[in-house]
Amino acid sequence: MKKVKTTKKVKTTASAKKAESVATCANVWSWSIYAYWFIILFFIASTFYILGRSHEFMHPQSNVVVTEEALVQSEDYIADAKEQLLAGDMESAIASLNAAIDANAASNTYTLRGEAYMQMGDYQNALNDFDSALQVDGMNAVAFYDRSLLNTRLENYDAALADINNALAAQSMKPTDVLNLRNLYAKRGQLNLWLKNWQGAVADYTNSLARAEGSVSANVYAERAEAYTALGEYENAINDYTSAVRVISEQIQAAPSQDEREAQSSNAMSYFEKSAALNLNIGNTDAAKSDLESAFAIAVALNDEESMSRIQNLLSGLN
Numbered sequence: 001m002k003k004v005k006t007t008k009k010v011k012t013t014a015s016a017k018k019a020e021s022v023a024t025c026a027n028v029w030s031w032s033i034y035a036y037w038f039i040i041l042f043f044i045a046s047t048f049y050i051l052g053r054s055h056e057f058m059h060p061q062s063n064v065v066v067t068e069e070a071l072v073q074s075e076d077y078i079a080d081a082k083e084q085l086l087a088g089d090m091e092s093a094i095a096s097l098n099a100a101i102d103a104n105a106a107s108n109t110y111t112l113r114g115e116a117y118m119q120m121g122d123y124q125n126a127l128n129d130f131d132s133a134l135q136v137d138g139m140n141a142v143a144f145y146d147r148s149l150l151n152t153r154l155e156n157y158d159a160a161l162a163d164i165n166n167a168l169a170a171q172s173m174k175p176t177d178v179l180n181l182r183n184l185y186a187k188r189g190q191l192n193l194w195l196k197n198w199q200g201a202v203a204d205y206t207n208s209l210a211r212a213e214g215s216v217s218a219n220v221y222a223e224r225a226e227a228y229t230a231l232g233e234y235e236n237a238i239n240d241y242t243s244a245v246r247v248i249s250e251q252i253q254a255a256p257s258q259d260e261r262e263a264q265s266s267n268a269m270s271y272f273e274k275s276a277a278l279n280l281n282i283g284n285t286d287a288a289k290s291d292l293e294s295a296f297a298i299a300v301a302l303n304d305e306e307s308m309s310r311i312q313n314l315l316s317g318l319n
Helices: 002-058 068-086 090-104 107-120 123-136 142-155 159-173 181-194 198-210 218-230 235-253 258-281 285-302 307-316
Strands: none
Touching: 002 107, 068 090, 090 107, 090 181, 107 123, 107 142, 123 142, 142 159, 142 181, 159 181, 181 198, 181 218, 198 218, 218 235, 218 258, 235 258, 258 285, 258 307
């Protein structure tokens, strides 16, 4: 009997130890869970803090209160600067814009000063101002467009293309009267043309021509013709050169000066010659001859003896 009791006692002790071990594990597991969730909550809080600081950095909230008097003063300086820019007095314009920025550092003010610097050939200061304008307002389509022009001058075409893409997006979401989508698509088409993205250039020029705002430019047709020529689509290119000449004939009388009218006429002569070359390429000799005769007539009107001689030789070759 005593032996049996001893066995039961051992079993009871073992069970107690097992229960105690389970309880200990449960407590450890419970504390592990608490620690685990504490770490998760810590990282969540840290993430929100970092995101908040990042947003503050990207979209700084100035503690400076701009008074109505400062705004009026800034607008006066900007009005003066615009007149000075139109008059070509870049130094005075920059001085006025410096004062405007001191009164109220607005995005458009930086953009105007950047344009003045760019006209002066001070490209680094121009770039700094366009960057500052976009830091103040990341949807400033004009600043993106101007920086694209600057990067084009610097032959940094990839950066120029990125800026014109951003200008298109900003103009679509936050339109400004200073720009229109017709011209923006035309500019991107030109960049794609220079980058030899022929299909992209054709698409952009087509989008430009489809827009209602602004006026159609003969250059858009002529440049799309270049892209079509590179793609081997000669008939489309010929049609575009014809359209370019038509636009010039419609707009030439409204040209502001005789020099401008002569420049447009010279462009039309060039388009006729290019069309003639394409017509010859596809075996359309009669159309090529007609194009050259039109080009010769323009050369005579311009009293351009060099072009007259060149075109006459081409005509003689056809005959």
